[in-house]
Amino acid sequence: MIVVPGPSSQKLGYKIAELLKQKIIPIEFKRFPDGESYIRFEGEVGNKDVALVQTTGPPQDEHLVQLLLMADTAKTLKAKTITAVVPYFAYARQDQRFRLGEAFSVKTIVTLLQTCGVGKILTVNSHNPAVLGTLQVPVEDLSAIPLLAEHFQKRGFDGACSLALGKKGLATAVEADGVLGGGSDYISTQRDRVTGKVMIEEKPLPVKGRDVVIFDDIISSGGTMMKAVAWTRKQNARTVHVACVHPLLVGDAEDKILQCGAESIVGTDSVSSHISVVSVAPLIAEALITRGAKK
Numbered sequence: 634m635i636v637v638p639g640p641s642s643q644k645l646g647y648k649i650a651e652l653l654k655q656k657i658i659p660i661e662f663k664r665f666p667d668g669e670s671y672i673r674f675e676g677e678v679g680n681k682d683v684a685l686v687q688t689t690g691p692p693q694d695e696h697l698v699q700l701l702l703m704a705d706t707a708k709t710l711k712a713k714t715i716t717a718v719v720p721y722f723a724y725a726r727q728d729q730r731f732r733l734g735e736a737f738s739v740k741t742i743v744t745l746l747q748t749c750g751v752g753k754i755l756t757v758n759s760h761n762p763a764v765l766g767t768l769q770v771p772v773e774d775l776s777a778i779p780l781l782a783e784h785f786q787k788r789g790f791d792g793a794c795s796l797a798l799g800k801k802g803l804a805t806a807v808e809a810d811g812v813l814g815g816g817s818d819y820i821s822t823q824r825d826r827v828t829g830k831v832m833i834e835e836k837p838l839p840v841k842g843r844d845v846v847i848f849d850d851i852i853s854s855g856g857t858m859m860k861a862v863a864w865t866r867k868q869n870a871r872t873v874h875v876a877c878v879h880p881l882l883v884g885d886a887e888d889k890i891l892q893c894g895a896e897s898i899v900g901t902d903s904v905s906s907h908i909s910v911v912s913v914a915p916l917i918a919e920a921l922i923t924r925g926a927k928k
């Protein structure tokens with residue numbers, strides 16, 4: 634297998650290749666003065682299984698175009714198989730037409746990847762794996778939740794209560810509880826489909842006097858997590874910590890969450906940030922070595 638670390642995942646891509654002890658083909662990349670992306674493979678990929686490592690955090694559109702250029706180039710250079718390793722899968726939240734006339738964005742992105750020769754997508758805690766799995770390219774969705782929970786366990790939070798956002802997120806809390814063992818529950822949320830704003834429903838939580846870790850897939854503006862932390866605090870938790878897989882951290886999201894009473898915020902390196910202290914490289918390396926281009 635050949636690992637190709639893309640412009641958005643240089644560090645992670647090299648880490649994965651190192652764990653796999655596989656060859657790297659570097660990418661020469663630059664941005665033209667008008668903003669367009671330039672991509673060039675600095676080596677042969679012909680007749681090889683190729684893993685393109687390119688997360689699609691902000692700026693999402695630029696990172697997606699780079700990924701499409703990489704995939705189509707690998708296809709033209711006659712790669713045997715092309716796996717797109719996309720730890721953070723942009724546009725996955727627009728996973729249906731919520732309102733008449735809306736784009737089904739995630740479907741469009743998967744169609745483009747398929748056209749460019751991608752035979753498999755490997756991602757981490759995608760927003761809606763069930764929907765991704767129904768699209769044209771086989772998707773393997775890995776979970777970094779146990780790794781995040783282990784991080785808190787190592788910091789002495791064994792027995793902490795694991796919370797997730799929304800009823801649909803309960804499985805995430807249960808997964809974290811498999812490591813922390815202090816019980817799980819969810820903070821009830823409701824999203825306004827027009828404004829996108831999330832409301833917290835005042836559902837009581839079993840957190841009085843407890844250490845709590847709130848798990849979520851994404852922190853973007855931080856609006857959802859701010860409200861979740863504030864509500865958990867109001868329920869008299871002893872300490873509240875936050876774990877997210879994809880720390881997009883738009884603007885001052887981190888400060889806003891801390892101001893609401895979170896003691897710490899931790900993320901993974903699916904998207905590089907200064908809170909990306911948990912690495913998804915071992916998770917991805919293991920999936921690539923055991924299943925490769927197969928689902």
Ligand code: R5P
Pocket residue numbers: 726798831849850851852853854855856857858
């Ligand atoms: C929502 O469905 C996700 O799981 C996150 O809770 C949400 O995307 C976070 O967005 P923001 O940080 O902008 O509230």
